[in-house]
Amino acid sequence: MMETQRFLLVWALVLVSGERSESVRCFASIDLNTGECDSEIGDVNEDDCCQNPNYGYQTADGACQSCGPPTWSSWSSWSLCTTLCGEGVRQKSRKCYGIGQSECENPIDKLHVEPCIGTCCNGEGWDSWLPWTPCSVTCGGQGVRKRQRV
Template identity: 35%
Template sequence: MRQRMLKAQLDLSVACPDTQDFEPCMGPGCSDDDASTCMMSEWIMWSPCSASCGMGMRSRERYVKQFPEDGSMCKVPTEETEKCIVNEECEPSSCIVTEWGEWEECSATCGMGMKKRHRMIKMTPADGSMCKAETSEVEKCMMPECRMYMFYSIQTSKQQ
C-alpha cells in the first residue's frame, strides 16, 4: 500500500484522485510458485567453523513462524551451510601454539649469559603427527662486565 496527501483542492466540482494505492505483494518466506503462505523467522547467527585450522563448514538455521493455512508443507529451506576458513596458512600437520611469553632474566649477573622464553601448544596437529613447533627459545644476553668488579673486591678484601 502507498499513500499520498492532498495539498489543496482548487475546483470543488472536480473529484480528487484516490490518495491510496494498493498492489499485491508476497511476505517473507513466500514464493510465487506456492500460493500458500509460509512465514519464516530471520536467520539465526552462523555456527562456529567446523575446522580449527584450514577449510571447514558452518551453518545457520531459521524456523517456520506460520505454516500455510491450507495445511501444505513449507518448501522454503530452514538451514544454510557455507565454507569457512580458519588460519589459511595452516596445514593438517600444523599445530597451534600460544604467543611467546616474556623473556626470563639473564642467567648471568655480569658478563655473558643466556635467557629463555616459552610458549605452549594449544592444539596438536589434526593428522595425529608430532608438533614440530618450538616451545622454548634461548638467546644470549650481555650484562655489565664483571672482571673489574671482582678484581677490585679481591684487592679490597686483601688489604683488610
C-alpha cells in the first residue's frame, strides 16, 4: 500500500508542474544529524519534490539537500582534548541543511571550541610514578617489573 501511495504522489507531482526544472531523486525525509536522505519517492523535477518542506533530494555531487528552510543538525560530541597532558582545546560541530544555507554561514554557529586540560595529568605535568609491580618470575631467571605514571 505504501508503494501505491508513493507512486500516486510522484504521479501527482509530475501532473502539477507546468514548467520543468531539473529531475532529481526525491526523498520523503532527511536525517538532520547525518545529512542522509531517507525513504526514496522517485525521480521527479526539483520544484515538485520541494512542494513539501520535509522532503529532500539528492544533488549532483550525491549530497542530500533538504527542501525546507535552513536547519541546524544536533551538535556532535566533544572531541578529545588536543593534548594528553596540559592545556589544549576541544571542539564540537554541527551542520546546516536546507534551502538558503547562506543563512547558516556564521562560523560561531558551526563550531564551538573551548579550553581543556588533558586527562592524563593533574594540570601541572605528569603525576608521580606508581609503585613497581611484583617481578613476573618468583625464583631464578629473568623477570619483568613495571611501573607507570599518569
